[in-house]
Amino acid sequence: MKWPAHGSNPAHLYEGAGIKQPDSIVDFSVNINPYGPPQSIRDQWNSWFSVISDYPDPYGKSITRQIAQLSQVDEQQVVLGNGAAEVIQFLGQLWRGCKVIIVQPAFSEYETACRAYGCEIEYVLINEDYTIPMKELAVKAEGAAAVFICTPNNPSGMAFSEGEMIELLDRLSSTSCCVVVDEAFYDFAGSFTVAGLIQKYSNLIVLRSLTKMYAIAGLRLGYLLANESLALQIARFRPHWNVNALALKAAETILADREFVDWSREKITEERENMFSFLEKEGFQFSRSVVNFYLLRDPRLADQKPLFLFLLEKGIVLRHTYNYPGLAGKWLRAAVKTEAENNQLKEALQQWKKQS
Ligand SMILES: Cc1ncc(COP(=O)(O)O)c(C=O)c1O
Structure with a gap:
């Protein structure tokens, strides 16, 4: 089958x-939170009805501000997507026709999106003890536009250590290869995040999703964090009004609900x-x-x-x-x-x- x-x-x-x-x-x-969506969404849902007749804010200003505050980054460093899946599509477009490396096993959309834009894909399989094969990755990353790595990882749910993630970023910091760290499940672990490092590593892109923790997979909202110049390049691919008005309303409410x-x-x-x-x-x-x-x-x-x-x-x-x-x-x-x-x-x- x-x-x-x-x-x-x-x-x-x-x-x-x-x-x-x-x-x-x-x-x-x-793999979404079985205890969601939060009560705060249910309570306000009916009051949001009127927003569906108008176009949503194309820049999602208010939610961008909230995300920036929570992640302690600048608003210019946030790019909103109709789910993290759409943000991955932007990355495929950014690296159209280039070589990209995927640390496997991982979420399948990196490959699907990059293939759709003619990228050449190479895999690096993680070690049996669940560590990153650093040397192999560094060699393969030479001449590549990006490395995708997912932590906590889908499908294993395990997280790479802080030391390994820093080593990876250090090794690739002097190259032109971007490092995409997919933290869609970060909220469930609440442990180490590389989000605070986007200023230090200009080639770092962090992916986040609201659909998992808040159980709003049907509403769709995700984003990426990257330094301002990279974020600007990526935002060129963002369609106008890509995040719908109900998702924006819901996100405003739930992000305040720590x-x-x-x-x-x-x-x-x-x-x-x-x-x-x-x-x-x-x-x-x-x-x-x-x-x-x-x-x-x-x-x-x-x-x-x-x-x-x-x-x-x-x-x-x-x-x-x-x-x-x-x-x-x-x-x-x-x-x-x-x-x-x-x-x-x-x-x-x-x-x-x-x-x-
Ligand atoms: C690791 C990972 N990243 C991103 C996504 C996409 O999430 P979203 O629902 O925000 O598009 C998923 C969805 O399953 C995922 O598992």
């Missing part, structure tokens, strides 16, 4: 797998660690994620397809890893969801163990 390239929209997956979709399913393939982020991070950490104890006890392998999703595998299987299909039949939808270079079906990705939902996954995994 042709496996869908992304999580979410499980109907496509069931159709492709030729399995009748059960009446009730739990979707672990989409309590929601802290509370969600705590709850998700608790649920994740609980799940890890279970997986350890039951003999499954898993990635030491610091965010709201993780990789898991039954070590008895080289390809996890039988487990994946077993769970699909039971209405438990995980994310396959066939299109992640370096993983190729050896793992499955699962989101951390609410306690009740995680219990459903635990139950199904126990049934799998019993019958296999």
